[in-house]
Amino acid sequence: MRGQLEAIERALEAEAGCEKVLHLIAGVRGAMAGLMAEVVEDHVHTHLVDAKKYPGALNAEAAGQLLDVVRTYLK
DSSP states (O other): OOOOOOOHHHHHHTTTOOOHHHHHHHHHHHHHHHHHHHHHHHIIIIIIIIITTTTTTOOHHHHHHHHHHHHHTOO
């Protein structure tokens, strides 16, 4: 992502066309969304549905359904 952000910075400094800058921004947005989905999924699995750590944890199937929605939203 750092490289993608630097590419946006270089494009802006070079006064690249809007289309190029928008494509670069879309790439960063996609990468961030993917990272967000991974962190949310890890958090849910680690802190909400780990029955060993949390015996009263949420229903794993319901958590899976929620994560499917989150992944779809973040695409």
